Amino acid sequence: MLILICFIVGFCLGYYIRGQKQSAPQRAIQNQPPQRSHVQRLYSKSQHRSDSDRIRDLNQLSTHQAAFLRLLKQTFFNYEVSIKQQRFFILDQDKMPLAIFEYRDGTQSFKAMDYEDGIPVYTYKALISSEALQQDLEMLLQQRPSH
Template identity: 55%
Template sequence: MLAFICLILGIFIGYTMCRAQYRTSKTPAKTLYRYQTPLTQQQRLYMKSFHQSDSDRIRELNLLSANQSIFLRLLKQTFSADEIAIKQQRFIVLDQDKMPYAIFEYREGHQPSKLVDQEDGLPLFLYKGLLSSDALKQDYHQLHSVKI
């Protein structure tokens, strides 16, 4: 009989302790919300060409089509003194401080065309179906005449 009372008492104590722990873990923890300041213009420009790791950079290179690879080679020949970063299938020309000063984008198409626009204060050159080193050289001279 004593064993039966101890068993009932043990089950009751175990049940109440488990329930008490469940209630304390159920209370929501107070979360701290931190205010994040907005990025400056210079930080936004730097983030355009920044990669988290080398594998991200290699993944971007592997996503390029055959014509985009040819376009990248032409860009590297034309802008030989500058570095070219690839992010979201866009070619970003970087100066010596790793800051972008031009964005090039190549799209497949049947009608060759070239458009010039602005994005975050940077010139954006959109090439569609046009693989020409002469057009890239014109853009290079235009950028460097404005840059100086």
């Protein structure tokens, strides 16, 4: 009888201890993106993962943004113009961004410039003439050393 009671008590203690070990909080595995260099981050800013992403970004442009894209392509004819998240990237021959242009619809003309990761970001509100873009091109060429 004593053996049976010890066996039952041992079974209950083992079950209780096993339950406590499993209920301990498990460390959550965090999926962190791999550390990328500055050049890799700049490159990934302007590149799409697939052609469908590129086409989706093109289809999301408003009529004024499409006109702004045509002005950019006419002004920066030696460079490639890429669109990602409604931002226009001017790319050099190595597909690295030289400048970022943003266009916002509005009634009053507005132009601002800022820097993001060492790249100039030009923000335009309302349609601005191609002379303003030509000035930005000249300023970019002055800042960028020739290869």
